[in-house]
Amino acid sequence: MAAVGSTERTRDHGSLRGFVRDIADFPEDGVTYRDITPLLGDSSAFAQAVTGLVDEFSGVAVDRVVGVESRGFIFGAAVAYRIGAGFVPVRKPGKLPWAVVREEYQLEYGADKLEIHRDAIHPGERILIVDDVLATGGTARATAKLVETLGGVIAGLGFVIELDDLGGRAQLGERPVKSLLHYS
Ligand SMILES: O=P(O)(O)OC[C@H]1O[C@H](OP(=O)(O)OP(=O)(O)O)[C@H](O)[C@@H]1O
Numbered sequence: 271m272a273a274v275g276s277t278e279r280t281r282d283h284g285s286l287r288g289f290v291r292d293i294a295d296f297p298e299d300g301v302t303y304r305d306i307t308p309l310l311g312d313s314s315a316f317a318q319a320v321t322g323l324v325d326e327f328s329g330v331a332v333d334r335v336v337g338v339e340s341r342g343f344i345f346g347a348a349v350a351y352r353i354g355a356g357f358v359p360v361r362k363p364g365k366l367p368w369a370v371v372r373e374e375y376q377l378e379y380g381a382d383k384l385e386i387h388r389d390a391i392h393p394g395e396r397i398l399i400v401d402d403v404l405a406t407g408g409t410a411r412a413t414a415k416l417v418e419t420l421g422g423v424i425a426g427l428g429f430v431i432e433l434d435d436l437g438g439r440a441q442l443g444e445r446p447v448k449s450l451l452h453y454s
């Protein structure tokens with residue numbers, strides 16, 4: 271089991287805001303889309319975001335990192351590599367080739383389903399869920415339920431961005447939630 275930690279401590283993540291681009295009315299009217307592609311494209315900002323997520327869970331025991339398709343794969347895989355843990359993809363329906371467990375959930379824009387391989391997590395394993403954005407919390411809650419259905423224990427949920435006004439954190443109950451940047 272990996273113990274999360276890092277020698278680079280970057281708890282103030284405010285400088286990352288300059289790498290998040292606001293797109294009005296995408297993908298539909300009324301939604302302000304927080305575009306992380308500028309952050310991904312900047313080597314320092316990307317490294318700071320990954321290190322920030324690692325540091326937020328410093329000292330927390332983690333067996334595997336779960337990342338949610340598709341932007342969660344980018345950060346989740348990087349965090350897993352950094353902490354020496356395995357990576358488990360949670361995917362949209364019909365993408366995983368073996369036997370799956372499925373959960374339905376609501377998005378800020380639309381509804382969807384998520385799946386995980388039945389053998390991806392073993393009972394008692396400690397799981398860190400990583401995604402880029404916590405909005406309404408539907409995706410994160412569905413992912414946590416998939417992990418828990420397989421007997422996993424949520425060690426934490428880490429996000430680069432949390433959209434505070436959408437109340438996603440409240441959907442996650444007592445599970446430990448950390449976000450690098452907060453937007454209203
Ligand atoms: O808290 P919620 O309201 O559930 O929203 C958050 C989710 O929405 C986005 O994914 P999206 O489904 O847009 O897919 P993508 O990563 O493939 O763009 C984001 O990456 C999160 O996974």
Ligand SMILES: Nc1ncnc2[nH]cnc12
Binds near residue numbers: 301304305378
């Ligand atoms: N406003 C938003 N910006 C980027 N990703 C999102 N996922 C859900 N809501 C989002």
